[in-house]
Amino acid sequence: MKTMNLPHVVIVGAGFGGLETAQRLRNAPAKITLIDRQNYHLFQPLLYQVAIAGLVPSQIAYPLRTIFRKQKNLTFQMGEVTSIDFDGRYVRSNGSVIAYDYLVLAVGGQTNFFGLNAVEENGFQLKSIEDATGTRNHLLRMFERASREVDPDIRKALLTFVVVGGGPTGVETAGALAELITHVMTKDYPQMDLREVRVLLLEATGTVMTAYPDELRKATMKLLEDKNVEILLNTRLTDYNGRRITLADGKHIDAYTLIWTAGVRSAEITDRLGVQQAAAGRVRVGPTLQLSEHPEVFVIGDAAYVEDKKGQPLPMLATVAQQQARTAARNIQHILRGEKLDPFHYKDPGLLATIGRNAAVARIWGLSFSGFIAWVIWVGLHIFRLIGFRNRLVVLINWAWDYFFYDNQVRLITRE
């Protein structure tokens, strides 16, 4: 019955931040409850690979109960947290009330459509497994429909794939999609003229990969263009009806596929907490990651607004969430022991994005890499970071296979 008197730490969200916090508290004198809408942790950086039929969901998702089998002080609960009462110190989930002594909000982010409802309705996004398999089914269906479409204008629109957003997700998706077409679809559709296929990358600003140094931006553009991705800079869209994109300058692009990667914001629940929010809905926290009025509440990851030394908001990246998780877990233990809390300092581990087979860009140890070397670094790092030995092995086999045989295994169109 000793555990009954232990303080109760509730962690909301099992993304990179929530998962790391829970694991770091494994030896803490506390009861931990981890709550997530899903029963799995999702390795989001590879979600676009599911969308382009390169990986299956189970290769990038791992059941939370299995991850925490050996952590005796933790209980997992699958459920959606619908409200939080900071004064009463409880959260509501699955219609019941869960009281906490300490709360870690790691609720993550969601796609930001900036009010473009038509794009939200008719376009695709890449945040959940269902988004990704939905996108995969749609992409493959476009090829099936095009293979029997006689009207050349409709066929071209079916085969025009527009990715919006020149950040890492957009670049990775456009590059992988272009490779799927060049190396796989040409073999699966020998009767079709796949020169009709277009992959477009739309970016509202004057450059792709804003966070990267100039030489890597140029390398990215070059690598994408080598793969026949058409990059349209300074191009902003205003409307999309599922068939036709309307641009800000009044021009049109006929395309049955639009994948939106141009914005992220904190999860919607952060709007309903009655707390101070900054850009993209993120919750303002103090240097120790606590809410100023509720020091028993920590906010980390995409949902937290924290500035770097130059006063810039930290990006919504797994590495930021994981580092903040370590600080939050440490600070909870400091409180339990009556010690002074640590402020959070972000240590930038570098930048890394892939543009397909043999091609990536990286900024590590103060050096810029592009092309094959960067790609090898990317593959190694991602396989290593994937949770679960078997998943690593299966992903490795898949990638090795794709590498040697230019193939993608999972071109299944499933019904939703």
Next chain:
Amino acid sequence: MKTMNLPHVVIVGAGFGGLETAQRLRNAPAKITLIDRQNYHLFQPLLYQVAIAGLVPSQIAYPLRTIFRKQKNLTFQMGEVTSIDFDGRYVRSNGSVIAYDYLVLAVGGQTNFFGLNAVEENGFQLKSIEDATGTRNHLLRMFERASREVDPDIRKALLTFVVVGGGPTGVETAGALAELITHVMTKDYPQMDLREVRVLLLEATGTVMTAYPDELRKATMKLLEDKNVEILLNTRLTDYNGRRITLADGKHIDAYTLIWTAGVRSAEITDRLGVQQAAAGRVRVGPTLQLSEHPEVFVIGDAAYVEDKKGQPLPMLATVAQQQARTAARNIQHILRGEKLDPFHYKDPGLLATIGRNAAVARIWGLSFSGFIAWVIWVGLHIFRLIGFRNRLVVLINWAWDYFFYDNQVRLITRE
């Protein structure tokens, strides 16, 4: 332009029968069009493994365009055949008309609920990938709900899993489900008392595995009971509302899960062809597998009614469909060459069913096997029969892993 004058063979359905027919016609002087609702061939015998989270869909489904990449005389079209005009010699698919000189109907089977609409609505079946992933999501959700349910009666009903039908599919599903619970769920839900879990196998007749010799029926029952499956023979159900099963004798079983494997019939389209049908809606064909009034039409597999030497209808099995496919393909080539047609004779390759880890029953080469030896035969044969080398490798790794670590990898609850 030479191909324009070649006869056109249309094959409807890319299950075991349609696939085999198409492959056997690879060197025939004909244009072949293969039509299927899905873009993949499904290895149905392992579908129950997807339902119990042992395999992922891509391990038992293989894209048809990839299978037929090298077969130059074949075109694949994804689409649903909605009607067939035997006099006009054309099929309708995707709203367009496809004319044929020869037609092979390999449309397969579907679940037969024998008019029990409530069971069809509230129960699960195992015919498509979507059925299987839907069942998987539901099974896993029951454990999540039970883990936080305080009412003991509701919790018991959440944890009561009823499989209906004592044929191979029912036996395999019940056995695999029992093992999932004993070896995996006990680890994932350490706080739950999984002795509350029940797996029931309901069978309307007095025995399981009707087609098997008596000693293997007994072995099956023993192996299932060893795994804590409760077998209820001579038990017929009359109603199910999603919570409670009503039996013919008026008794009730409270269960949130019912998986129906108790009946198969030919695909619904066979009812709309205006042809002679036999039991389970199957189409009567002559000894050469042709329709008597339309000798250019062949019907094979689950959709065809063919009797064995004893006057018994051949079972709806992959081996029957594949053997009939070979005869149909050969007979089409006989017609093209003006030769005499071959009658179909079924060569029984034996019987084989698994009841979980280390346990199966088999009737091969006139001998009965049960237990571990039968299981080794089963594993070897199924891995060999799976299409695609990589799939075989991945399935092998998964099974080896499960075998050594008593684990199932894919316990993901995805939204539908």
